Amino acid sequence: MIRNYIKIAWRNMVRNKFSSLINITGLAVGMAVAMLIGLWIWDELSFNKYFKNYDRIVMAMQHQTLNGNVLTQTYMPIPLGYKMSQEYRNDFKYVVLATNINEHILAYGDKKLNQMGNCMQAEAPDLLTLNMLKGNRKALQDPSSILLSNKLAKALFGDADPMGKVLKLDAKWSVKVSGVYQDLPQNTTFNNLAFIAPWNLYITTMPWLKRAETKWGNNSWQIFCMLNPHADIDAVSAKIRDLKLNNLALQNDKVGVAFKPSIFLFPISKWHLYSEFKNGVNTGGRIQFVWMFGIIGVFVLFLACINFMNLSTARSEKRAKEVGIRKTIGSLRSQLIGQFFCESLMVTAFGLLLSFVLVQLTLPWFNQVADKNMSILWANPIFWLMCVSFSLVTGLIAGSYPALYLSSFQPVKVLKGTFKAGRLAALPRKVLVVLQFTVSIILIIGTVIIFRQVQFTKNRPVGYNRDGLIQVYMKTAPIHDHFAAVRHDLLETGTIAEIAESGSSLTEVSSNYSGFTWRGKDPNTQDDFGWVPISPEFGKVAGWTLKEGRNFSKDMLTDSSGMILNESAVKFMGLDHPIGEIINSGPQQFRVIGVIQYMVMSSPYDPVKPTMFSLLSERENIINIRVNPHASTREALAKAEAIFKKYDPDSPFDYHFTDTEYAKKFGDEERIGKLSALFTTLAIFISCLGLFGMASFMAEQRTKEIGVRKVLGASVFNLWRLMSADFVVLIVISLLIAIPVAYYFMHGWLQNYKYRTELSWWIFAATGIGSIIITLCTVSFQSIKAALNNPVKSLRSE
Template sequence: MIKNYIKIAWRNLIRNKFSSLINIVGLAVGMAVAILIGLWIWDELSYNKYYKNYNRIVMVMQHQTLNGNVLTQTSVPMPLGYTLKKDYQSDFKYVVLITPNNEHILSYGDKKLTQLGSYMQPEAPELFTLNMLRGNRQGLTDQSSIMLSDRTAKAIFGNANPMGKVLKIDNKWVVKVTGVYEDMPKNTTFNDVAFIAPWDLYLTTAPWLKTAQTKWGNNSWAVLCVLNPNADIDKVSTKIKDIKLKNLQSINDKVGASFKSALFLYPISRWHLFFEFKNGVNTGGAIQFVWMFAIVGVFVLLLACINFMNMSTAKSEKRAKEVGIRKTVGSLRGQLIWQFFSESLLVTVFGLILSLVLVQVTLPWFNQVADKETSILWGSPVFWLLCIGFSLVTGLIAGSYPALYLSSFNPVKVLKGTFKVGRFAALPRKVLVVLQFTVSIALIIGTIIVFRQVQYTKNRPVGYNRNGLVQIKMKTPVIHDHFMAVRNDLLQTGAISELAESGSPLTNVWSNYSGFEWRGKDPNTQDDFAWIPISPEFGKASGWKIKEGRNFSRVMLTDSAAIILNESAVNFMGLKHPVGEIVTSGKDALHVVGVIKDMVMASPYEPVKPTIFALVTQPEGVMNIRVNPNVSIHEALEKAAAVFKKYDPDSPFDYSFTDNEYAKKFGDEERIGTLSAFFTALAIFISCMGLFGMASFMAEQRTKEIGVRKVLGASVFNLWRLLSKDFVILVIISLLIATPIAYYFMHGWLQNYKYRAEMSWWIFAVTGVGAIIITLCTVSFQSIKAALANPVKSLRSE
């Protein structure tokens, strides 16, 4: 019986090649989209599961209150780590202090590489359960040791054994390789940690780190822990909540205590998808994109199923006699239902095969756009069970309506020739077409709004000139120590117009300070300023805009106690005439010499933070180069590299363009926008295939009517309008339904951004016009073809 079902199903597919092709390709595209989205979601949901301690790894975070607003951050003071390790051994198996993952120079002989790395306490390899390729997880117990990722070890030593080899960190600290660990996967928080160096070595790299071990007000580090098996995360969070606040109060740090720090433990399972906090409450995060793409995947697959339903029911009249004869010779309705289901399942099998081919072909591009390393799990039984189950469900859903509808025909009426499909027989098909285009139009509107939001934020005035600005992160103090000589040599090349030093790049803020006093300050006001040390040349190099006062000057000795404020700082302080005002920090009195227009240095989606600029007093982290606009970038960088190598031959000349660094801030939104556009395009493609098939069927069904109308004098334009208007009406109905739905959801999405674009009416108008044009282009081929046909051929049988 089953063999017979398959034979008949195959013959029907071959007999109706055009509709079969539309069904198979449509389903294949829909299933390919669903598989791609499924792989993306699986990668997102399995984030950090590489670590065997996944269920017990936590990060110590804190809420701090600033002028009534609760801010949440991951950075905590160094003594917190020591306190947890000493006093809470019953709750934590491991407590590990780690530094931010920063760029450092690794030197081995003549080879010098800039790599991202972190200093960590010795238990870190056990916390992460690193897969050691060489050595063991105790490799950080020696202060002069280092552990390398496999990728980094090969970059430095090739295929040679790196164990015991001696390296230098930042041309200064001599370390020995004591371990090589497997590269952590892309979908882990610490995947880009190229090396791990000992915490004890870190404490020797700067004098201030010794005193930082007892400073409860300096939030510059992260603390990761592994809970003991019997520890409850909520109870432990409650237990440690007030540790920092109590210590600040005990040392009478009134400024620090005023922030009312509340510590809590945050599990690794929520780091990636649920890392957004507003006013101290977790509001989600990237999980919104998981839900969004899951819904998109379901709808795109549904569009493909709708095509199958429409094409099958549209062909019902042609198969009516087949059903009548089968019922007459004894076929039961159940057998007919299974016959139609077998055809549907055969189509889905072909669709699945083609979809896997499409996924394999598009996966490299998809990974590049999505910033993933996903692959088809060919060897996974779970993957195949999901695919097969997925195909069965898809086949049953796609074939359900045709099977139930066609098997219900009355055989007597069919064989007498009195069977009519009824005036409402086409209504379900029209409803499904409306559903198809409602989804497609909603996706188009959403994609336009995502790209518009990104572009709107990109066009936000940043307050300085990004073009021709190059930033170089310093790993050693050499350039700082020879700053004026380096600057003079660069200016003499003619390729560089300015060099300036700063404590933060123009695309980030690395330091914040509080505890300032000024005239008229409300005693209840808490202050928290971005603090950026700069050299006097920074204003010219960055191209910032002076609003009041002046830039710093090297010839004015009093500028050692001078500061420059941005507009946000002036507004926060409530200063009407800021130039000349005195701002105190402890015993230091700082006089304001200038005010600049706000510069967007942190998130482009957020308001600019109040910022104080002061002159550098020690080696800072960034050198900013302004390239002469009359010289090519390539030539300028070659000349700059020569000068830097002259003074610091042991450091690689690693640079980045400020405009590129700024563009990276839009990476997540642009990736989501690109993927949305891709899936939207496929949704439109599937919908258009369905329209094309339906237009072909209608043209074929109305062949004689078109012949009669043509004989009676109807023009090609009139016939085209006749055949096209029904589809246009359906699309207009879809537009009316999709518009409020898209508006509701996208308006909610935009509320996540304080600096956001408005939803203009033209977005919906352009989408509507575009949908109508796409519809007309799709159906016009069949409409015009039918209108141009010779009426003699269509009426010959009459």
């Protein structure tokens, strides 16, 4: 019996090639989109699950209160880590202090590579359960050791054994390779960790860190912990909550105490998807994108299913006579139901197979756009269960109408020709088309607003000129030690306009200071300023705009105690005439010599942070270069590299274009926008595919009516308008539903940004007009084709 069902189902598919092709293609595209989104969501939800101690790894974080607002940060003081490991051993198995993961220079012989790495305490490999390919996890107990990732080991030594080889780290530390660990997956927080150097090497060779080991107000490091098996994260958080506050009070650090620091533990399961805090409350983060794409995936699948059901139900009425004959010769209703379900399941099976092909072909491009490294989970039983389950459910739902409705026909009525579909038979199909285009229109509006928000923020005035600006990150001292000579040689090339040093890049304020006082300061006001030490040439290199006063000058010795403020700082301090004002930082005094216009150096989505600029008093690690606008950038870089190599032959010339670094700030939003655009385009394609099929079916149904109308004098335009009007009405109804829904959700989404675009009326109007145009283009081919047919042929049977 089943063999017979399959044979007849195949014949029906072949006989109705056009509708079968539309059904299979629509389902395949919908399944492929759902599969890609499913792989992306799986990757996001499995973030950091590579680590075997996933359920017990936490990070120490803190809330601090600034003028009534609670700020949350991940950077902590060194003594907190020491205190946690010494006094709370019953709660923590490991407490690991770590520096931030940054670029460093690793040199072996003639090879000099810039690699991402950090310094961590000796228990880090055990905490992260590193898979050691060579050596063991205890290697960092030796302060002269280093652990390399497998990829970095191959880059430095090729196929040679790296163990015992001595490297130069940042041209100042000699370290011995004591272990090689397996590269960490991309969907981990530490995916870019190419090496780990010992904390003891870092702490004993940097003199200023001796002071930091006892300073509870210096928040510059991270603390990762692993809880003991029976420790409760909330209970332990409560124990250590006031640890920093109490020790600040013992040190009589009134500024630190005023921030009311509150320590808490944040589990690794939330680092990636729930990293956003607002006013001390964990409000989510990337999880909103997981929900958004999950909903889009469901909607796109829903659109594909609507197409399938629409075309299946539309075609089913043509098979009424077949059902009548089958019943007359003895077919049971159960057999007819089985036949229709078999046909439906065969179509979904072909759709599933084609979707695998589409996913395999598009996955490399999708990985590039999504910044992922995903593959189809062929060996995962959950993946197969979901694919097969969806195919079965889709096939059963789509086949349910013809199976249950047609199998109930009375053969006498059908064969006599007295059977007719009810007046409301087309209503379910119309409702489904409205739902289909409602979803598509919402996706279109959402995608447009996402792109507008990104573009709006990109076009925000940043307060300096990014064109021709290059940042060079220096990990060694020679360039600073010979800065005057380097600057002279660069300017002599004629390709460089100016060069300057700074403690922060133009795209990030990396230091903050508090505890300043000034004339008229409210005693209850807490301050927290960005702090950027610079060389005198910085203003000219950045191309910032002075609102008042002047730039620093190397010819004025008094500028060593000078200060330049940005407008945010002046506004925060309430200074009407800032030039000449004295600002105190403990015993040190600064005189304001200039005020610059707003410079966006941190998040482009947030207000500009109050920032102070002072002359640098020690070596800083960023060299800023302004290329001569009349010179070739390639030539300027070549000459700059030669000069840098002359004074610092042990360091690679590691440069970054400032405009590129600034563009990275939009990475997440741009990726989300591109993926949304892709899925929206496919959703529109699926919807149009369904419209095309429906228009074809309606044209076929109304062949004789069109022939009669032509004979009676109807023009092609009149016939086109007649056949297109029904679809346009459905799209207008979709617009009336979709626009308020889209407005509600996108207005809420924009509230996440302090610097945001507006919901302009033209977005909704353009989407509406575009939807109608797309609809007309889709149905016009079949409408005009039917209108141009020779009426003699269509009426011949009459």
